[in-house]
Amino acid sequence: TQLLEQSPQFLSIQEGENLTVYCNSSSVFSSLQWYRQEPGEGPVLLVTVVTGGEVKKLKRLTFQFGDARKDSSLHITAAQPGDTGLYLCAGEAGNEKLTFGTGTRLTIIP
């Protein structure tokens, strides 16, 4: 069974601070995706990383795929209240199905 553990599970920080969320597994994934879910809505895809060591930037969000394609991180610079939500990583292992992580619930305090 493939498992994706995210840490921290909960994170509450002040507006303007930086933060990093981690997504770790013992399994290798063909690709890894990050989603953000806001209350009352479905998850929305933020980014897909495919190559080991790949780094992608989306405004203040930086995503990195580990060299061995077993882990990933999401770094947010100068967090804003609009970044509040549940962040989910999801790995695809070539079986047309995603394995979702345990989730990180992020709260940015104005």
Added chain:
Amino acid sequence: GAGVSQSPSNKVTEKGKDVELRCDPISGHTALYWYRQRLGQGLEFLIYFQGNSAPDKSGLPSDRFSAERTGESVSTLTIQRTQQEDSAVYLCASSSIAGVSYEQYFGPGTRLTVT
């Protein structure tokens, strides 16, 4: 429609009744997924369709749960003899195998409350 839609958005039912949840995927998406999300938790995989067939039903929690998909479009998730533990948000997602790495597009979910 541009995105995945689900109906109803909210459903309150009495314990023991059957419920049917509907998902309309993005047009042309051949893959469709159902997930369950309990309050404050992550996504629990239920079932996956590729076209009209379901290669992976491993997440269905019991034989009270079933799902079907017709015409490579609409899917329905049926829960028979509902129990209070079935209370959750049920999310549907669709994906195109022609896309990148099976990126999934989610609907807003159906919030099911069993009283």
